[in-house]
Amino acid sequence: MTRTIEEINAKIKAGKVVVYTAEEVIGLVREKGVSQAAREVDVVTTGTFGPMCSSGAYFNIKQSTPKIKCGGGRVTFNGVPVYAGWAAADLYLGCSALPDEDPRNAVYPGLFKYGGAHIIEDLLSGRKVKLVAQAYGTDCYPRKEYTTELGLEDFNNAVLFNPRNGYQLYNVAVNLSERTIYTYMGVLRPRLGNANYSTAGALSPLLKDPELRTVGLGSRVFLGGAEGYVVWPGTQHVPSPPRAENGLPLTPSATLALIGDLKQMSPRFLRAASFTGYGATLAVGLGLPIPVLDEQVMAQAAISDEEITYPIIDYSEAYPLARPGDLGRVSMAELMSGQIEVSGKKVPTGCLASRARAREVALELKQRIKDGRFHLTQPVAPLPGAELA
Amino acid sequence: MKKKLVISFPPRLIQEPVTYHLIRDYNLQVNILRATVRPRERGRMVVELMGDKKDLDRAFEYMEDVGLQADPLVQEMRYYPERCVHCTACTAVCPTEALTVDPQSRELIFEASHCIICESCIAACPYSAIESQF
Ligand code: SF4
């Protein structure tokens, strides 16, 4: 059995496409087998919703009169510094940027209640932000100071551009030390007090196409509630990770650089988060449609929570000091049970990504495809290390 | 019978030996979960009282008579469902069964009656969906 993207898009147009979410398809394959399921289903939708620190947005502001050159100057949104190393009116806001006066971890652990991500959420929620720009002034851009209030609609462009999202597989974090530590994997209590994980498991986009046979540069995705695109491999993308027999990587590996129109996005799928002792970050709702091009695609899209395993890493020493340390592996199903065993000790688990919201992403993408509001794209090039089906 | 309460003391009653009376005069078991007293401000104490219904009722009368305010505990930790994304990060640090996950929907369940206001969940929640009123 093979199928092309054109055939799938024709079925979407005709209103005849069959779409399952990456959770739903597991049951179907168990019941009917891979071949039958592959014949019946055209597209499998995935979803994830979790903190992804390499996220941010670039903006182009309408010029003031007289004009101002922000490039090389200093610009803040609600006190949060924005990168202004570009042309006169282009700015980039990273989700982890903090106001200068934030005490950070000087008052330990810092709370990071307001940062770049919160600006993005404010704009998406219809609130205005205060822009303050200081420039050095030129003959063509004489203005030196500019203060104004801007809502999302006031920008010429507002584009979400995330250099690294959708990490394929991630660590389970624990703390072997004697004190509580505050990490990007959340609060980790001493002596294996808890184990935190951050993945959508059987719904996770890149885990359901583990060898990246259907996703590549140019793939259209669900990003923050709108359409987005894969523009490049994400930073730190690992082209040839060690893999298990079912194709799943054994360590954190593939990543995606994503882009999309912020003006079309929704605060339901882009949320500001404050990690105590660590920083501000953006929780991103991301969904990839997997076209069922052949039986192998279907077999891998049906990988279950029992089959996906993650390495357990100590974040008190092994991670920060890059020391090896083998605490074993654990499956998504075990993690979701609320308790795992590490070094013979029962450890409660907590997640940083929301499975409930990931499910909502996958269902929303499924609905849009069925309604003919979302068509699939043929990638223009594979991701490094991958071969397209 | 068991009751979890927040007892508020106006400044003039900070010296009142409340727990002593509750134990001595009303035969109650008193488990102090939290207490804050600052000079010239209201003091607040979260307690679990255990005893006969009759004794508990008499204890409530006594507290009302001397001018102490005793409220049921539920209002203390506030959960904001509209802010919660159901990540479940908080469940791993909750020492009781106050924060759990529905295995089907994967949504958070906050059971206020199990909460002992240890406040561990506040730092664990990245979305300020649980806050203390204490
Ligand atoms: S305050 Fe403590 S007991 Fe109450 S919900 Fe939070 S972690 Fe659980």
Ligand code: SF4
């Ligand atoms: S940590 Fe916060 S957002 Fe996550 S489930 Fe708990 S209350 Fe909800």
